[in-house]
């Protein structure tokens with residue numbers, strides 16, 4: 567069964583982006599499992615000198631990304647850019663062997679946050695992520711104080727989130743089939 571690692575760009579307790587990811591875990595199709603990465607606030611500041619022998623928490627991040635079939639990111643906009651804590655996590659992944667080609671979808675909890683979304687796309691493409699646009703959606707949770715349960719109960723938002731997750735699952739399954747066919751061709 568494919569599994570997504572979810573990453574939240576906000577460290578805030580009542581984060582709308584975290585609530586969106588928690589709701590996504592409940593709205594995922596039966597064949598798709600979502601697991602949340604909790605360590606963003608604990609990561610040391612990125613230092614290229616440590617890239618060859620990364621600290622244990624960074625090794626754990628690399629392992630979690632490696633194990634995931636795809637990454638689901640929900641990240642707010644701060645000062646028209648990517649929050650520093652989240653960019654720090656991405657910087658630790660730049661030189662990792664696990665990241666290139668990894669399917670990534672962006673969930674955006676605020677229609678106003680277009681600059682951060684554009685910056686994320688630029689950074690992720692630079693990192694050779696496989697951006698799954700059909701699974702990347704914007705919903706309006708800004709300043710609404712909605713919990714995950716509120717989001718699940720909101721028919722309109724739940725439908726958008728559910729459809730995006732189904733599209734993400736399909737993309738991952740298609741990618742696995744292509745990989746298997748290529749492996750078969752190479753083997754034969």
Ligand SMILES: Cc1cc2nc3c(=O)[nH]c(=O)nc-3n(C[C@H](O)[C@H](O)[C@H](O)COP(=O)(O)O)c2cc1C
Nearest residue numbers: 576578581582583584642643644645646678679708
């Ligand atoms: C320091 C700071 C800077 C912000 N800058 C922007 C901004 O440039 N553009 C924007 O649309 N919202 C901005 N916001 C609003 C946040 O993106 C918004 O509150 C969002 O819901 C935060 O995400 P969260 O609920 O997941 O914590 C800013 C908020 C903070 C705290």
